[in-house]
Amino acid sequence: MIRHLLTGREFDRAALEKLIETTASLKAGRGKANQPRPLEGKSIGMIFAKSSTRTRVSFEVGIHELGGQPIYLDESKTQMGRGETIADTARVLSRFLHGIVIRTFRQSDVEGLAQYGSIPIVNALTDDYHPCQAFADLFTIWERKGKLEGLKMAYLGDGASNMANSLMMACKLAGMTFAIGAPEEFRPRQAIMDENLGPGKVEWTTDPAAAMKDADFVYTDVWVSMGFEKESRERMKILDPYRLDMKMLGYAKPDVKVMHCLPAHRGEEITDEVMESEHSIVFDEAENRLHMHKAILCTLFQ
Numbered sequence: 001m002i003r004h005l006l007t008g009r010e011f012d013r014a015a016l017e018k019l020i021e022t023t024a025s026l027k028a029g030r031g032k033a034n035q036p037r038p039l040e041g042k043s044i045g046m047i048f049a050k051s052s053t054r055t056r057v058s059f060e061v062g063i064h065e066l067g068g069q070p071i072y073l074d075e076s077k078t079q080m081g082r083g084e085t086i087a088d089t090a091r092v093l094s095r096f097l098h099g100i101v102i103r104t105f106r107q108s109d110v111e112g113l114a115q116y117g118s119i120p121i122v123n124a125l126t127d128d129y130h131p132c133q134a135f136a137d138l139f140t141i142w143e144r145k146g147k148l149e150g151l152k153m154a155y156l157g158d159g160a161s162n163m164a165n166s167l168m169m170a171c172k173l174a175g176m177t178f179a180i181g182a183p184e185e186f187r188p189r190q191a192i193m194d195e196n197l198g199p200g201k202v203e204w205t206t207d208p209a210a211a212m213k214d215a216d217f218v219y220t221d222v223w224v225s226m227g228f229e230k231e232s233r234e235r236m237k238i239l240d241p242y243r244l245d246m247k248m249l250g251y252a253k254p255d256v257k258v259m260h261c262l263p264a265h266r267g268e269e270i271t272d273e274v275m276e277s278e279h280s281i282v283f284d285e286a287e288n289r290l291h292m293h294k295a296i297l298c299t300l301f302q
């Protein structure tokens, strides 16, 4: 029984396969009769300390569709924003709510909620991880290819970001190759590269064209993640050679698919032309957040 989704490490290979199956079934069944309602009579808190469009809306809609009530909490307007501790907040909210979805800065805060509370906790993005997005992305890939094992994803840009960390972990678990094209300054985290999470392979090169070679999927994300705005100028300069434009796309397989967690900063990490090209699957990818979030909740509340 999986209790929380804090980093993604809670899911082994079999649990991932089940999660993808559940997502497919929820997607196919949406709006039809006799859909699962594991959240009937339950209230799920949604604590957000950072901005969100996709994650917030897809969780709110998903919780509603599963029979539950979402309660959105802007962290700055709660007592957490005035210094109430995570430990106290966790114990209080566990008396009211049946689960919490949280987007915040520190990973330790998400883990603290799980440690001190007594209800399931879902990480909806921290500075370190974005597991909901990475699992939804695996589903999008599986939907296109009917498999995950043996496929190659190239990732260009900030190799140390929450997305890079979570995709690296997800690709390892799924048996994919994750090839990171990132500069020395934003190299992938060694501890996650070395971690034994599954049969997939991780490669890191500072040459973006080399990372793109033979890629089935290419992924990019903003160069300045939320919370890192002070580093904007430096990041723009260092990451400029890692922009995903049509020329860069040409180094991958001819039928390569382009993925981006969104929001995109068009003209920075990705060009308009690539976003609008026939290679782009970014909006299908965004839609799948809803189906995957429902599957995650079904898993935690079965």
Ligand code: CP
Binding pocket: 051, 052, 053, 054, 055, 056, 125, 133, 261, 262, 263
């Ligand atoms: N990809 C993603 O998490 O989007 P939001 O920031 O809009 O939730």
Ligand code: NVA
Binding pocket: 161, 162, 163, 221, 222, 224, 225, 226, 261, 262, 263
């Ligand atoms: N890396 C980005 C992802 C946004 C969904 C950020 O943290 O801002």
